[in-house]
Every structure is written in structure tokens, then in C-alpha cells.
Amino acid sequence: MIFLTPLALLGLLSLPILYWLVKATPPPARKTRFPSLRILRLLTPERQDTSRAPLWLLLMRLAAVFLLVLGLAQPVWTGMRQTAGREGDLLLALDNGWAAIPHWQERIRSARALAEHSLRAGHSVTLLLGAPDADGTMPPPFRTRDRRRLEERLLALAPHSWPVDRARLAAQIASLMSPDGSSGNRSGTRPGEIVFLSDGVATAADGNLLAVLKRTQIPVGDMRWNGCDTALLGVARGDGADDALRASFETLACREPGRRYRIRVRDAEGGTLGMYPLPGADDGSGTRSASLPLPPLLRNRAARFVLENGTGALPGPSAIVLADSSDRRHPVGLLTQGNQDTPLTGQGFFLAQAIKGVAELHRGSPDTLLDGKLSVLVATDGALSSPGIRAKIAAWVRKGGILVRFAGPVLAASSENAAGDPGQTLLPVPLMEGMRQLGGPMSWGKPQQLDAFDARSPFAGLAVPDEVTVKRQVLARPTPTLGDHVWARLKDGTPLVTATSLGQGELVLFHVTGTADWSSLPLSGLFPSMLERLIARSLGQKDTSAVTRLAPFAMLDAQGLLVPPPEAARPLSTAALATVAPGVQHPPGLYGPPLARRALNLGGASRRLRPEATLGRSLAPGGLSAEIPLAPWLLSFAIALFLIDFLIALWLRGLFVRAAIVLLAAGLALPCARAQDAGEDGPQAQDAQSTHAPSAHTPADVPGAALETRLGYVLTGHDDIDAASREGLQGLSNYASDRSSAAMGHPDGVTPGKDDLAFYPLIYWPVTEDVQEDPARSAALNAFMAHGGILMLDTQGVGSELSAQDEGQMRAALKRATAGLNVPPLTKLDDHHVLAHSFYLLHDFPGRVQGLPVWVARSGDDSNDDVSPIIIGAGDWAHAWAMDSQGNTPYAVIPGGEDQRVQAYRFGVNVLLYALTGNYKADQMRVPELLKRMKQ
Template sequence: MIFQFPLLLSALLCLPLVWWLLRATPPRARQQVFPPVTVLSRLHPKETEAARSPPWLLLLRLLVAGLLIVGFARPFIPGSHNGAVASGSVLLVMDDGMWSAQDWTERLNAAQSIVDDAERTKSRLLVLTTAPQAEAPSTAPELQPAAVVRQMLNSLHPSSWPVDRARAAQQLEHLPQTPFARVVYLADGIAQGDVDSFAKALHARGTVQEIRFAPQNSMALAPSTPAAEGGALARLLLLPSPQPRLVHVAARTTDGGTLAVVPVPVAASATQADVQINLPIAVRNRIDTLNVQGVASAATTVLLDENTRLRPVGLLSSGGADTPLIGSIFYLRRALAPLSDLHEGTLDALLARPLSVLIAPDGTLAGAQSQKTVQDWIKNGGMLIRFAGPALAGSQRDAETSTPTPQDAARDLLPVPLLDGARQLGGSMTWGTPQHLAPFEQTSPFRGLSIPADVTVSRQVLASPSADLGAHVWARLADGTPLVTHMELGRGEVVLFHVSSTADWSNLPLSGLFVAMLQRLTEHANGLSTPADTTLLAPAITLDGEGMAGPPPPTARAIQGTALAGTVVSPIHPPGLYGPPDGRRALNAAAGMQSLQAAQPVGTLTDASGQRPDLPLGRYCLLGFVLLALLDGVLVGLMRTGRLFAPRRAAPLLALLGALYATPSTAQTQDATAQAHVPAAALETRLGYIVSGHEDVDEASRAGLQGLSDFVNARTSAVMGHPDGVHPGTDDLTYYPLLYWPITADATTTPAMTAALNTFMAHGGILLIDTQGQDGTNSTDTTFAADAPGTTAALRRVTAGLVIPPLVVMTDHHLLAHTFYLLHDFPGRYAGQPIWVAKEGDAENDDVSPVIIGSADWAHAWAVDSAGNTPFAVIPGGSDQRLQAYRFGLNTVIYALTGSYKADQVHVPMLLKRLEDKP
């Protein structure tokens, strides 16, 4: 048992005094008047001796006093830590990759318990995380006191990419040669990376205690394609468990709506299970996200893109077309079934439903009326895929003209004019040999597909030579003759395979290439195409470690289109959606994973129960004090009156009991305060200023923002608190809508500071940069103030890494000029300075400028001292100029709080009228 306030135990020395007082003031005896002896009451003895209290009552009251003293000393039993806690430096290594999000709360609780141990032994800690960061820290990890480490742990969040234990091993090797009394590793239990070198580097620092958090519950959701077996959209990967499990996977839309919750049974010892969504095609194609219910992690979240949609495809059939091996739709049906929503039937039946693609084998589009119906359907956006064959070759032989024109081809639903008959390649009656396929060109939707060496063509229909024939070719044979041609018709397309859909003209239908080509065409039918090698896909939406979608971080980089499939998620390529809105591609955290494997223990293996929190005993001591005090009162009452204790005496003690029991112990309160420390800026709206390191500048910034906050509070419904000085890269900037940044000549930034400011602006914050103008070189000109000496170069230096959109000089037509007051000038301490804001239409976050740059020295104009006076003069306009500066500041605050609300066109007539009435 440990006492948080051991000095209070000295009060136990007063217990003998309590014993003496109890002897001196025994309970009053029961009085019974006996008339015959009333005369004796007038006799006064020479000595009096008090009756002694019963020994059990003395012991009871001593126990009551002792419990009161011990209770206020706040004793507690230290939590179990699977071994004695040694005094000395502590090395805490944490896996904070994408699998740590599944038990992040338990992980932080265990880490905080380790920090508590270090705090009691006055030890310092060094914390090392294993997930890589986009920007390496500028300084090496150092030993920190427990209070600093506790705050650092509260600011940690799980990453959306795996850990890099090889990098962590290098960091361990470069740590100072400091002896560690305790080395604790909070592991995710998943085998990944170079575990051996990491374990070796960890053991070199001391005896390792490894804590795992229910590794059998670790899981991942890997994406699959609609061509997967059974039409599965994803595959659940798990560590084996001796018990069967039931996992629920939710299918949601982008706006968060849930379309289905699918139970996925997992057999005992199974390591994977398919996730099948049995929904109508129209509903299934609306699914944007799959995630495991109850597990918030990027590893258990799958984003779907257009490549996973099922396209409704119609397949024209006729009598005998499905004859095994020789029927015209036999191979088509087997190639298309897993790729799309396939429907078979007559032309009228197929076109009566929504279709993306219509496939017509040879001989199925006969008759002018059928061709006219299909032509209208194509012009509305459909894609017709035709296959050649004896019927098509014969129709060209029977044509009226031997040289068909492109107009004739379009009328006949052909992409190019065809020559008569069919070309024979190979056989006993010809000198030719079957032709192989040529590599696909970069303009073809088939680019990138691997061509099997055994695929050959022995017969084909030939395209009529023309000057623009090459523009219609998507695939060729090795001799250059077209194999697949296309033509745009209205908003749709016509595609022709110059071979039949059976195996008598080519063995292409027998190959996997045939399936891949049909898949590319169904995707292309909806306006999708695979990015070319040179196309860069910019990040559009990314996931954080808990699987929540949001804007990409400033460190995210674009990915080359064809490299997306092989890209591994990392700090520069976080999981998310990449590319333009009409062709976004998904990069998922678990893409490409086949299974999960448990990692071998690095040290002495324990679980989270090995870090149980301390058990406070103070409240129980005080509870015992109140109960025994009540018992004492009851017993004394019985001794005096022989009746039950009066309820009115019990009421105050019962109230005290409830208050003491409801009040948490000091130890728990301190722990809760330390673990759930909430910044003041999270409880009230505050402005912030970036600390420059110059006391006079920082004091002016603080006083200026205080004066501006008071002005805003007095004239608007906004309630602003006291301003805060912040250090970007160290302090959390999330809570501030506006940061004031005074630029000094020696101003510098660090990568962490730049990244923090970029994140701040990307999430809607506004950065007001002030170069603190001073009088220009012409001392007689008091209406203009140039930048302060040296701040022009400093401004270029500190903004070099910031993501700033194109800037223009602000005019009184800008939204900032009428968010609250209608302003024509925007002075500060100095007047006549230009203000630079983002060009309209180039800013993110609802076209709100993330940065405002000027040199009017607004802080000195806004500043107020402790007496409420304005200590700095404004030049040249005096009080009127100061009022305009305050009004500009108020407009800026409202702009930061409400964004482009005031840009609503409904306000334009009123604003124009007020501008006309203004003298």
C-alpha cells in the first residue's frame, strides 16, 4: 500500500489524546428518580470519579478516528505490472501502425500506467513509435519527465499505414548509450518487416517486456474485384482462433448511409473469409465503403472505385447459340458472368431494361428495324460490341457496292467499312500461317494487358483501307491488320471484333486475355479508362488511422496511374481515393495482402491485464469512517435512551456519506485530469498568435488579439476568450480559427512547423501574416509604410514550404470587406498597405482564403493594456484609423468563423443599396 499524502499519517499520534478525551467524557448514564433517596442529592462528595467508557466503545472510536486520518492520506494499492517496477530510465516502444487503431484506447491506458510508474519512481522516459512519419523529427528522441510524456501520449494517433520495424531498429541503434532500467514494447502482434533486427536492437537496450492486446482480434479487410470467386467484394483476413467467430461487415455510401450489414462467419482456426454482398446490382453499385463493424481502423476499411462496379450487360441470343463449345454465346457467357450483371434474351427484352453494353454475336443483328433501334440506343450512350463470323462476311459479299463507305458502315452498325469475305490464315489451302497479336498501343483501352504467346488468329474479316483507319483500331495482329476496331456514334460507341466469338476462327475466346478484354470494354462503356503511364493521380480523399475519410494531408503525394496497383500505403501515399472526380482510383491499406501472421514475441510476453491501474483506498476508508460513526451514534443512543437512534441525527451523516463516496479520490482525479487534459481553446473560442521569440513582439501580439477579442465580444454575439501563444509543430492548432503571425527579420521555420501550418490551413484555419510595416524611406510620407527591415526576405523564407494558392491584392469587393462592416480601407497601425489574399476560385474550403498577408501592423493598432488604454499610436489617422483597424479585425474574425456565408447572393441587393447610400 502506498500513501499519496503520507504526512497526514502523523495525525495517528493524536489517538492517545482521543482515548483520553473519551475517558474524560463518558456517555451520560441513564437517570431514574427514586423518591426515597432524593434527600441524598443534597449531599456533596469530596471527590468525583468519572465512569469509564466500555473498552469496545473506546476501540470503536479509535478505529473511527484512524479511518478518517488514513482516508485523507489517500492510500492506494499499486496496479499489477507483472514484476517489480525498478527505479531508472524507461524505454517505451509503441506500435502505432494501422493495426494499433483496433485497441488504441487500451494501448494508451497501458502506456499511461507505465508513465505513472515512472512518475512515482522519479524516472524519465524515452518514447519511440514504430510507424514511419512523412517528415523525420529534427531532433533525436530524448529522455523526458513523466508529465511531458503524458501530454505527448495524449497527442498520439494511430497511423493508416503499417509499422516499419527496420527503421525503428535503426533509431534504437542511434539512441544515446543510456542504461534503461525497464524496456516495454506495446506490440500489435502482426508479423511485418524485419522483426529480427528490431528484436536484436531492442534487447541491446535491456530486458524487454512485450505487451500484446488480444492479437487474435486483429483483422484486415482486403479488396477484391467483381471477378473474384462468388462475386466477393472483399476478403476478411484474420489471425487464427480456436473458436468460431461471426464478424459483421457494413456496406455504406459516401454520405454515411448504410446499405447493408453482412454477417461473415469465420470457422475455427480459419485465417480468411469472403465478404459477399447479395444486393440488386443498382444498389450494390452505390456501395462506396466496406468496413468491419465495431473496429475503427484503416486496415478494416475498403474504399471502392469504379473498377469494382458491376455493369449491366445484355447478350443477344438466338436458337442454338448456347450449344456447348460451338455456340456463339457459349464462351461469351462464361467470360462475362463474373464481370458484370449479365442478361440474355431478345433485342426488345434487353433494351427494355437499363444496359451499359449490348453484345451481338455474329448473325444476331439482322433487319433494318433492329439496327435502327440499336442505333438510337447507342446514340444515347450505349456501347455495342459485335463479333464477326460467316454471316457478317457473307453480308459484305452480298452488298450492292464493292467499296462500302464510312456512311454505309455506320448505317450497318460497323465501326469501319469491311472488305468482302473472310481472310484465311493457315490451313491446307493457303500459304499463310495463323497470326499472333501485336502489343496494344497506349491509346487502346487494352493497354497493359499481357498477351499470351499461344493466342493466334486463323481467320478474320478485313477492314477496308482508308486514311483514318488507324484512329479506329484498338488491337492489331502481328502483320498490322485490325483485330478490334471502334467508332463513336452519338454519346456511345460501336466496337467490332474481326473474329468470331467461337473458337473456330481464333483461340482467343479460350484464353484469359478474352476475359480481360471484355472487362476493359465494360469499364470503358461507362466513361472509364485506365490512366496512362504518364498520368499522375492526385490524392483526393484519404483515411486516417481510424478509417475516417477526410482531406489529404499536406504530405500526401500523387501516384502514377499504372503504379497504383503496386503502391504500398505509406505517409506519402496514405489510403484513400486518388485522381479526378470522374475517374478516381482507390488505394486501400490492406490491398495485396494474402494473410495475417502472428509475430514471434520479442520479449517476455504479457497482455494488457499486466498493466492494471492503481486501486485507490481513500474513499473506502472514508466510507468506513462514516459507517462506523453512524454505528457509534446508534449504540450511544441505545445506551442513553434504550430507543433507536433518531433519524434527524442520521441525516447529516448519510448526506456526508453520499458526498464522500461520490467524490473521486485525489489520485483518480489527478489521473483523469492528466489523461483527459482538455486545452482551454477547446472549451471556448480563442485567437492564437505564433510566438516569435521576441518578448516585445509577442507581448504586442497578445495585447493586440486581446483588444480585438474584446471588440468582437462587445459588438457581436461571438464570445472570444483570451488569446494564446502557440508553437506550430508542438502545440495543437486544431482549436484556433485564426492565427496571427508577426514576421521578424530572424524568423525561421522547421519542417514540423511548416507541416503543422499546412494542416491548419487545409482544415479551414486562416493564417494572418503581418510583416509589421514601418515608415518608408521617405520620412515625410506618413501615409505609406513599407515592410519592416529584413521581413521581406524572412517572409519568403518562412512561407517557402507552405501550400499557398495564387494571391491577388484585396479590394473592397472582396468578402472580407463586408463580412460584418462595409469597409473600403483596411489599415492597422499604418495605413495605405496592400493586403494579399487568395485569388477567387483558387482557394479550397469553400473558396475561403487560407492566408492573408499584409504589413499594416494590426497587433499594435488593436493592443490594449491592463488599464484598457491603447498604448501604441496609429499613423496617420488617429482614433478613426484605429476604429477602422478594429473593424477590419472583426471582419477577419467573422470571416474565419463563418467562411463564405456572407457571400450568399441573397445579400447582394442590400449591400449594393447600402454602398449607394454611403456618402
């Protein structure tokens, strides 16, 4: 134990004086009756001796002063610490790379505790850092005997997002150990011990460091932390036919195999696109992996993959994988006409099924599609007959788009294809009028097979099935340059796919239809592969191969944020992107121009975590006894003794009861004053408090939903879905409370059949695939709907491009969920229904996804005042409404962003007020007709 203010101990000299002052106290005054003056004459003056204070009271006062003096001297209990060997100057080597981020504050505290011992003993402390600075140079050794300077240096340190450089660290240690005392060791004295605060991750230069330490012959200590939080995440395309993403991560010497992890997918704005648990334990090597069935719509928007455990995201850039243009599937527009979307026969149907498997598909009119962000536009036969439409599409192609056209009877009969500018015809090559017939009673030929793809073709490398044949095709007009435009041909040499450049974009023509009428190509697995190759050439990926030098754009820092690159960052080549090891010259982050931006991540297929060999004697961080300041404890005990002495003095003087009465009266007056201050805030504040807090006279068994208006949600047993339901209804309640007169409380999770549902106007039920029939649940929900409640079932986006769940399984789950429910005849919700104008005027009813139908009870049911007792949809509204404890909206809304989220909130408010007020606004729809009749 040491004293930070030893001069204060001189106060102990006052204890003898204090003993003399407090050893005696005058006796208390006595009340005496004087019956007459005669008694006064009989009194004779006598000497009165002082009454001595009790010994225990004297000792208590002396102890209080003794503790007060010791506390003012600021004693500190230094305890014991682990040492690596003999005493002397200390050399601290602190790893400050990416692997040290999870336990960084613990490392700083341990470094302070280790240094304190040497500084107290009068020795010096030399600090070395393992990772280079942002300018690429190694930090010079920091040597001091000043405790304050060392603390300032340690508190100013921050970890880096690149690994340590143990080769250069070994060179610094060797320089410090040199006998001439050069390179930083100007005192010429060797340290008495070396302690490494290592991150535990092996590097290629560990052998050099071990050799240097062995030559120094100085005791070495190695302190390490639990490697469960040091994780390396990697995300790559799988080897399966579905080309799904696969996430894998490994931890460093983790001794807790039961930990649960999950992958959270975020977009560029930080919204959550999906969460995927990593089931099961590792395979014994510390590695876990799982498939990420991310739908194409979400995969195209994914900006980063984050590894989380039960407490949240793991710290540092090693638990983050940035997505780049090579991971995204660019949006594709499909333009059809007439009845081409007929199932199993129409070109639109065949093309939509092929594109959905490889890209994000958009449908609509030409103006709608061109206004959106498209990379490829696919047009069926006859969809580009209008010159105005061709002019708009030509302008779009010149800006970098790819137009893929399919032939057919309309194109074969057109007379405008013989020649002309590709910018007007939107054809890569001139065509001959009519079509070629292969096989059949009127033809001498037979169906032709596909020839192998040329090495210059975008389809090079794809296997050509023998069963793919062509019966009809439109022929290209022979020209001297026709061969330069052919990407695929038949075995007889006739072109099957031709292409040409137009501005920054391309025109591609399949000389057959998109159905099986002219060829069996659309029925083969080759067809979607060819479309995927064309999509890969679209804007954002087309120029990737041409970019050979990728300049650093933004780097990940220790907090996982994208920041400007450090000074030492250098460009890298596309060829080295998959093999280069991240470092200070190539830190993890984004590289390249906007249209060919690539990501360099710490985790990858070729990067594995290996534990570093022990550098010396193992030191446990928990074995360090931190300095304990004793002054607060001593001063607290001294004040407590003084307080006890004060109470004893009051007792001896007979004032203890009076003081207790005064303190009790003051304590009772304080709540009254607070209540009066609260009353001055006006009746609105009192109403708000009474709305959200039960009265003191309320029985304990009264549910909270009976005291305030709350929404309910059905518990599914899935923690992520239940959490989203809770956050979604809380966000909707906050939105409705801010914008209407409805004062909503927090939502409650309910289990129909066990909980009383009578207090809830609306119950939200996210239907999951594992839901089973439950007669008790159905009976409770029937009673709930019969008494005016509204049940809202949500299949969470199934049926949209946002969901990867099977529609058939979800339909079966919805059928099981509604088994036994009194579901009235349903109709599709439109903007004429009361739900479209119960508060806001709405024309669509989106959630996290849009465009999916919403079903309500058909009007005309007088049993419930024509109010629909049930609402069924797949908008995934809870994720769109969700609001976390910080007021943020954690889930992304696809594809309309925040505007779509506002519409989702407004639809939720309409549903809420519809549940609270019924359909009284239905009469307002008839106001124009009533006014018209009144005028007549």
C-alpha cells in the first residue's frame, strides 16, 4: 500500500490533543426545586468535578479522526501482480491491430496496471505498438518514468483496422536490445522483463519475433484474452446450382462452443434486409457456415453482412463483409404486350421464370421501367413496334443500358428490318424478311442444334446440351461484318444471337422466340445461364474487366464505419484482389470507380485464423490486481462514525426524538411538494401520467390493457419475429399518438386461448410456416372478432420478390392458421373501402413490400356493423413500422424507401382508427350524392 499524499499523515499528531479535548464533557444541567429561601442558606459551594466521557465514545471519536486523516492521505492498495521474471525496467508490446479491437479497453487497463508497478518502483516503461500507423511507419518506442505521460499516451491510442506487423516489431525489439543503446534505448540499459499484450493471431513473421526474443535472454510474459469475440467473417457464392450466398466464420481458440451467432444483412442506409441464424455447433475447427437464401431483390441491395451474437454485433471490421458490384444482381425490366403473360404459353411467362432465378425482375410500362434503375431491358416480340417507344429506349441504351430482344412473327413480318440505323430499329444486324423453317412437312431441312460458343462470346464456357434444337428463326442479312456481331450460332453457321454497341450500351437479339414455339432453348437450363451472362455485362459490371487498377475509395475503421483511406493506402489490381492480404497499404474497404467498385474484406476463402505460438510465460488478464484507492472507503467510514457520534450527542441531550420528528415531517412534505409541482404543469400532464401509469388504488390483478389502449400481437415462438412485431406495433402506436387523438400504450404479446383478448381493439398475427391448428386458439379469436375486435394476419411478404419462402408452404400454413376461424367472404381491398380514408386518403397499402393484395370482409355484413373482423395480407407491415429503443427504423423498406415507409405508417393508422371507431366514415362517401340530390 502506498500514500499519494503522505504529508497528510502529519494530522495523526493531533490525536493526543484531541484525546485531551474530548476525554471529559461537562455534566448536563439538572432541574432542582427551591421550596424556600431557607434552603438556599443551607447551600455551601462545593467543587464540581467534570464527568468523564465513556471510554467507548472516546475511542470512537479517535477512530473517526484517524480514518479521516488516513483518507486525506489518499492510500492506494497496489496488490500483487504476475511477473514474467525478475524486476527492472519494463518493455510493453501492445498489439493494436484489428484482432485487438474486441478487448481493447481491457488491454489498456492491463497495460496501465502492468506499468504502475514498474513506475512505483522507480523503473522506466517502454511502450511498443504492433501495428503501423496510418502513414505506414511503425510508431517509435515511447519510454517514460512519468505516470501522467504514460496515461496520456495510452488513452490517446486507438486500434487500427489492419493487422499487426510482427516483422517490424521484432526489428524494433532487436534495436532496443543492442548493446550500443542505439535506436531509442539511449540509456543503454536493457529492460528487466518484456510483456506482450498479444491479439493471439498468428502471422508469417512470428518466427522472426520468437528468434529475437530468444536471443535477448530476457524473461517474457504473454497476456491474451478469450478468442470467442475474435471472429473472421466471410461471405462468398456457393457451389450449388442456385448460386446462393454462403457465410462462414471462425473464432480464435474459443472455449465456448455453445454460443449462438447470426448474420444480419444491411443496405447502404443501415436498414436490415434480413437476419439468418447460424445453426449448430462448429465442426471442431472453430468454423461455422450457413447458406444465406437472400432473394435477388434483397441481394441486389445488400451493402454489408454483419456477424452478431446474443448481445449484438461483434466489434471490429473482421465481423463485417462489404458487398460490391460483383455480389449484386442488377435489376432487369421485362416489356411485354397483349396476352404474352399467359401461364405456360406466353413469352412473358417463360422469360419471367428464367429471369427471377438470376436477377431482380421489374414489370410495367416502358415509361415506368425506364424511370427506374434498370441494367437490362428484355423485350418480347412486338413490344417495340411503336417508334416513340423505340426512341426512348434508344436514348436509355446510349447511356449504358442493355436491350435484349426476342424474335417472333411480328419481327419476321416487319419490313423495317432490312437496313437502317440500329438507333432507330434497335436491331444489332439487318434482318431478312420472313422466317426460316427447319423441319416439318414443308421443309427439306431438320431442326438444328447449337454450335459451341466462340471464345470471344460472352457465353464462352457454357455447356451446350444436345437436346436443344431450333425449328424456326429469323435470318440475319449477310454483310461483310456479320461475323463480328455473332455471339451464338447453329451448327450450320446461321446466327442465333447477335449483338452490337449503341453508345455506352448494347443491343442483343435472340433470333428465336422466348417460348418453346420456335426452339427448345427456353426449356433448357442453358437459357437462364445465357441470360445471367448478359445481365453480368450490364452497367456496373460491364467495365469491371477493363479496370485493372482499383484506387482506394473508403476504408473500414475500428468501429466498422466507412472513412477516407489512410495516407499509406495504395491502389491494387483486380487480379490481386482475391489474393492480397489486407494491411496498412491495402486496408479493408472499397476500391475502384463507382461502376466497378470492389470490396476487400478481412475474411475470405483463403484467409484463416490460426492461434499464435506462445511468446513466453502465459499471464492471465484476470490475475492482475488493479490498484484500489482506499480513500473513498476510509472517508466514508469516518463520516459514518461522525454521524453516529452526532446521534449519540442528541440522545444524551434529550433531543433525539425532536430531531426525528423534524426529519419525518420534512420527508412527508417532500412528496407533497413534488405533487404540487406536477399539478402546476396543468391537466394535460396529469392526464398523460394517469393514462400511462396505473393508480395506486388499482388492484394488482387488473391487466394493463384495461387501463390504456394497447395493441396486441400473437406470439409465434420465434424471437426475431416476435421482436419485430413488438417494435412494429410500438412504432405504429407512437406514430398514431403523435398524429391523432389516440393515446396508445405499449403493445402486448398474447397467446390466444390463454390470455384475455377482450381489451385489445386490434391483434396482429405474423403467420409462420410452422404454425399448427389449435382449436382453443381459434375459439378465442372467434370470440374476439365476434365482440368487435379486428384480427390482422400477415404472411410477411411471401409471394413478393423480397421473400425466399415457398408460396405453397405459406398457403398451407395460412390454411392451418385459419382452420376453425369464422372467416367471412373476402374481397380485395381498394381505395373505395373505408380503410382507404378512415384517417388518411390512400390508394395503395404497402408495408415492407408493396404491390401485394390485401383482403378484407365483403361489405354488406350487418352482424358487425359492416366492419371487417379480419384483414389478411402479405405486406410485412411490422418490419416497416418497427422502431427500436433509440427511435430508429432498423428494417429497410423495399423498394420505395422512406416514402413507402410513410405510406405503410399511414395505412397502419387507418387500420388502427378503423378498429377504434368502426366505419362511421363510410357515410362520408355518400356526401357528394346527397348534396347533388339536395340541389335537385
